[in-house]
Amino acid sequence: MKVWDIYTRLWHWLLAGGIFFQWLSGEVLDDQMQNHALMGYSLLGMMIFRLCWGFVGPESIRFSRFVPSWSSLTGYLSKTDKAIYVSHNPLGALAVVAFIGLITLQALSGFFMEDEIFFTGPLYNWLSESTTSLIAEIHEIAFAGIMLLIAIHIIAVLYHRFKHEPFIVKAMVTGNKPLTNAFQPLSNMQLHLRAWLCIGVSITIIWLMVNYLPGWLGIEADYY
Ligand code: HEM
Numbered sequence: 001m002k003v004w005d006i007y008t009r010l011w012h013w014l015l016a017g018g019i020f021f022q023w024l025s026g027e028v029l030d031d032q033m034q035n036h037a038l039m040g041y042s043l044l045g046m047m048i049f050r051l052c053w054g055f056v057g058p059e060s061i062r063f064s065r066f067v068p069s070w071s072s073l074t075g076y077l078s079k080t081d082k083a084i085y086v087s088h089n090p091l092g093a094l095a096v097v098a099f100i101g102l103i104t105l106q107a108l109s110g111f112f113m114e115d116e117i118f119f120t121g122p123l124y125n126w127l128s129e130s131t132t133s134l135i136a137e138i139h140e141i142a143f144a145g146i147m148l149l150i151a152i153h154i155i156a157v158l159y160h161r162f163k164h165e166p167f168i169v170k171a172m173v174t175g176n177k178p179l180t181n182a183f184q185p186l187s188n189m190q191l192h193l194r195a196w197l198c199i200g201v202s203i204t205i206i207w208l209m210v211n212y213l214p215g216w217l218g219i220e221a222d223y224y
């Protein structure tokens, strides 16, 4: 059955590519701050999309269907013979929530940064210098957290891939898992309308945050 719709799959691989680009543009390449910021805004938009999608998207990616209760999490951890889940398993679900939280924190902290050369984030002048430099540290620490999570994520995915779910990586490409369940699929029309609603909401929020929020907060616009 179809578990991951086309928007979720595109989202996943764009996210992986986007994080890689952020590392490259933030740590390796010179003169890429403008692109780093643009990709950072896009990644924040993608987090808003995923939040929205987690409420109105297909059942398999709704938070209400996969975010575990404490008892299902401890139950899962205590069993040696793990069940196969159609959507995320309880531990994987925690990783999804951690990814969304950390990447949101990372992108938001970027708004308060400058690169000591020519780039100033939209909210750089808003808070005191000491708070802003603390936020710059968060930008560095949160990235270390993201890298750690990615390493755990890839090890966990490969473990399941070789242990008892040989289809999981392919499923993030084709969307299909050879499993059946009771998830109600959305019609094509519902899927596209809802996805574009979420895309519209994300673009609007990011556009307002980058272009208008500094003005609303009374910040001198010396960025760009
Ligand atoms: C920067 C790198 C990556 C990030 C940030 C990332 C992030 C994520 C996130 C957030 C999800 C949850 C999807 C959702 O519910 O919307 C996910 C799922 C998944 N990812 Fe990644 N991922 C990365 C790299 C990879 C790579 C390299 C692979 C392949 C080896 C992979 C394979 C998967 C699979 C198979 C799932 C579904 C897991 C399941 O069936 O429960 N990911 N990833």
Ligand code: HEM
Pocket (backbone or CB within 6 Å): 019, 022, 023, 026, 027, 033, 036, 037, 039, 040, 041, 043, 044, 103, 104, 106, 107, 108, 109, 110, 111, 112, 113, 114, 115, 116, 119, 121, 122, 136, 139, 140, 143
């Ligand atoms: C999820 C999104 C983002 C990721 C993964 C990311 C990642 C990184 C990394 C790895 C660095 C290098 C380490 C450091 O100096 O802290 C960095 C630096 C930086 N980032 Fe980001 N970033 C993101 C979003 C943003 C955004 C939205 C902005 C601005 C609006 C931004 C502005 C900066 C600046 C100004 C630097 C400092 C560069 C320097 O010191 O030369 N980042 N980022």
